[in-house]
């Protein structure tokens with residue numbers, strides 16, 4: 703299960719499970735990278751996560 707997402711900005715986002723990770727990743731994107739948040743979908747987040 704993937705629980706870690708290294709954002710290109712340098713911040714590492716961690717979740718308890720994939721759902722939690724995706725949720726936290728979108729929170730981060732909306733806050734820090736609003737333009738990216740519109741383009742990204744769950745599968746993109748999980749593709750970059752490990």
Ligand SMILES: [Zn+2]
Nearest residue numbers: 709711713734
């Ligand atoms: Zn970021």
